Amino acid sequence: MAKRSKPNKNSGGKSLSTRAIHAGEPRRKYADSLTTPIIQTSTFTFRDSKHIEDYTKKGKEHFEYGRYGNPTAKIAEKRLADLEGAEDCVVFSSGMSAITTTILSLVQSGDHIVITDDSYKKTLEFCRSYLKQFAVECTIVPFGDYGIIERAVKKNTRFIFSESPTNPYLNIFDLVKIKKIADRHNVLTLIDSTFATPLNQRPIEFGMDLVLQSCTKYLAGHNDILAGAVLGRKELIEKIRNLHKSMGGLIDPHCCYLLLRGLKTFVVRVERQNETALKVARFLDSHPRVKKVYYPFLESHPQYKVATKQMNGGGGVVTFEIKGNLNTAKRFLDALKLCYIGPSLGGVETLITHPALVSYYDYTRKERYELGITDTLFRLALGIEDVEDLIEDLGRGLRQ
Numbered sequence: 001m002a003k004r005s006k007p008n009k010n011s012g013g014k015s016l017s018t019r020a021i022h023a024g025e026p027r028r029k030y031a032d033s034l035t036t037p038i039i040q041t042s043t044f045t046f047r048d049s050k051h052i053e054d055y056t057k058k059g060k061e062h063f064e065y066g067r068y069g070n071p072t073a074k075i076a077e078k079r080l081a082d083l084e085g086a087e088d089c090v091v092f093s094s095g096m097s098a099i100t101t102t103i104l105s106l107v108q109s110g111d112h113i114v115i116t117d118d119s120y121k122k123t124l125e126f127c128r129s130y131l132k133q134f135a136v137e138c139t140i141v142p143f144g145d146y147g148i149i150e151r152a153v154k155k156n157t158r159f160i161f162s163e164s165p166t167n168p169y170l171n172i173f174d175l176v177k178i179k180k181i182a183d184r185h186n187v188l189t190l191i192d193s194t195f196a197t198p199l200n201q202r203p204i205e206f207g208m209d210l211v212l213q214s215c216t217k218y219l220a221g222h223n224d225i226l227a228g229a230v231l232g233r234k235e236l237i238e239k240i241r242n243l244h245k246s247m248g249g250l251i252d253p254h255c256c257y258l259l260l261r262g263l264k265t266f267v268v269r270v271e272r273q274n275e276t277a278l279k280v281a282r283f284l285d286s287h288p289r290v291k292k293v294y295y296p297f298l299e300s301h302p303q304y305k306v307a308t309k310q311m312n313g314g315g316g317v318v319t320f321e322i323k324g325n326l327n328t329a330k331r332f333l334d335a336l337k338l339c340y341i342g343p344s345l346g347g348v349e350t351l352i353t354h355p356a357l358v359s360y361y362d363y364t365r366k367e368r369y370e371l372g373i374t375d376t377l378f379r380l381a382l383g384i385e386d387v388e389d390l391i392e393d394l395g396r397g398l399r400q
């Protein structure tokens, strides 16, 4: 699985699982500690005037002030860049902070952007509503129609933003097609690859310019922190880092430590989640009380071919619709004993959400149905519990 990833000379190993543990950190650490120390400081000192000048005039690496960078965060950035196969990375206090700062660093008033309609709800809201304040025009295009996407691109288009797989239907964006469109029109490509992680999908290898990650999910993996990252070429990342220093949505050093710790086990966790999700998807698919299952590595998925071509695994999320109505859906939820009811994904605990009752509670039924959010739709984000226990729990729910 990890064979496509390029080795990094600093990471002490070729495979993704080895690099997830060692990449980015020095072999010898402060006080010979095995784990990465948390450098809990807001400011850094200069040894003398020469040290100042080495930093200001010669550009030698030094951390000056917490908002401009921190050694623990730097290690997280190096490790994430290594795993994604990117030149550089900036970490943020949340995935949304990464997304909004990245977008703002790329646009000027008078610019235009293209974004697909099933992108993350808050990303869409930001592009549709807030960018208007800066006179940045946004065209929302239907996912999967590459003709419409190409026709939406104008002279002043800066980038095409998409996500893959998407939420909640796990649609797969064809990275080869989008790269061709972008090249024909000389626009940048941004992709939110949170649902995939660098184990399952490596967009940089497909020529995407910037990859966005909500590290809150699989990369940190324990449902205990919020963090985000943007990855790509040095020159683009430098611009984003610079704006980040003004926006100030910094991640704190302790949080970075938890991210680094989570990353050490990310490959084993996601491999397990891939396996569990496929088994659960097959179980649901054959269950008489289930109407439809959406999982990219299930043959019935509309983009199964693209998914298996550009991804190494289907990911840990399974979306499904049960037979019945809103009351059936509530009875199913209430019968679950192992799966927690809650938003988010990617952690070790299995979480289930009912989008109609949670994320789209403020929409009318008609609006929800137009978006495909039906009354009996569920998104199951698998953790790393035993798959038989999870299947038993879901089976009990379905019998209700």
Ligand SMILES: *Cc1c(COP(=O)(O)O)cnc(C)c1O
Binding pocket: 094, 095, 096, 097, 120, 163, 167, 192, 194, 195, 214, 215, 216, 217, 226, 227, 228
């Ligand atoms: C969670 C998520 C985000 C936002 O990340 P936060 O860390 O919650 O700010 C963005 N995109 C996708 C696909 C997500 O799942």
